[in-house]
Ligand code: NAD
């Protein structure tokens with residue numbers, strides 16, 4: 001595919017990561033010009049090769065291995081490209097690790113975002129879509145899906161970095177003319193590109209999140225799923241979450257990016273389906289899709305977990321025109337295709 005050389009660039013930070021790489025693909029397929037920066041701390045360059053292939057790019061996708069905490073490195077990228085907007089994914093995201101290494105999380109996520117916002121200001125780039133998370137909501141569940149105006153409050157340093165990053169962006173938007181920013185609060189992303197050539201590639205031996213763990217049990221890399229608690233107040237006693245296909249999420253970013261040009265200032269949108277699945281339902285659906293038994297044991301609850309986290313998706317539906325298009329079966333089928341054809345991720 002040929003992309004017009006007059007177009008300004010969309011800078012995607014964290015664009016070699018799981019959600020970032022899928023978003024880069026959707027951007028390219030809709031004719032956007034993209035430059036990616038990533039420090040490869042939780043990824044590698046290979047997803048970009050897969051993106052190039054899927055998007056039919058004739059030349060290499062511009063990529064710069066830059067750490068957002070390196071302001072000079074970042075400024076160099078802004079000097080080289082005519083950037084009009086930024087989608088900011090780059091962050092450390094492991095909740096448990098953030099409890100052990102809070103300062104590293106604050107430095108990486110918060111200081112990185114400050115550098116990015118400073119550099120955007122210096123180069124008069126005032127459009128940003130930001131990867132936020134349902135984790136910013138106060139962890140009280142009263143049987144209702146979470147709305148964008150629910151009380152905020154985080155239980156981990158990771159969550160607090162997301163809240164601080166949102167706040168930094170909000171204050172910057174309010175302090176100067178011309179900024180447009182959209183915070184996208186995702187619930188539980190999973191799935192993979194339908195080709196099976198792109199997906200989530202956890203770097204650690206034991207994935208933190210449920211679905212990559214389930215996929216690795218399905219392929220035989222791990223012996224069994226540890227289900228964290230079966231005494232929650234839910235239909236089968238296991239935790240309920242709102243899962244969203246990564247390609248739906250990627251498409252939502254491009255919708256948000258286009259909305260930045262409408263000058264709405266600072267906005268927040270939840271991204272989820274509005275329906276929840278228990279851990280056992282997720283295991284069962286994955287098992288049906290791959291036609292294999294997925295062994296599991298019931299373990300004690302994981303510290304910090306709550307019974308149910310559900311998204312209220314109507315604001316995104318009404319104002320962004322975004323609704324999820326891919327169901328749970330498709331999330332599992334696409335995840336399984338990726339896991340089967342790439343048992344060791346991008347290695
Ligand atoms: P990921 O780890 O696959 O992608 C993040 C990317 O950012 C990685 O490629 C990493 O190398 C890069 N990065 C980290 N720190 C950097 C720095 N200082 N400079 C440059 N690059 C840096 O994670 P993901 O699942 O794709 O998540 C993307 C974003 O979405 C993150 O901000 C995450 O907090 C947020 N989010 C993720 C989830 C989820 O469950 N996956 C849920 C809600 C929000």
Ligand code: WQD
Pocket residue numbers: 093095132133134135187188189208209210211213225226227228229238239240241279302305309
């Ligand atoms: C889902 C359910 C677990 C693993 C996390 C972050 C959140 C956001 C998304 C970034 C829960 C259960 C899990 C396992 C299990 N990330 N589980 N065995 O905790 O909803 O959200 O990822 O912003 O901030 O906290 O997702 O996939 O870890 O857990 O039984 O091996 O699966 O108890 O009920 P979570 P998860």
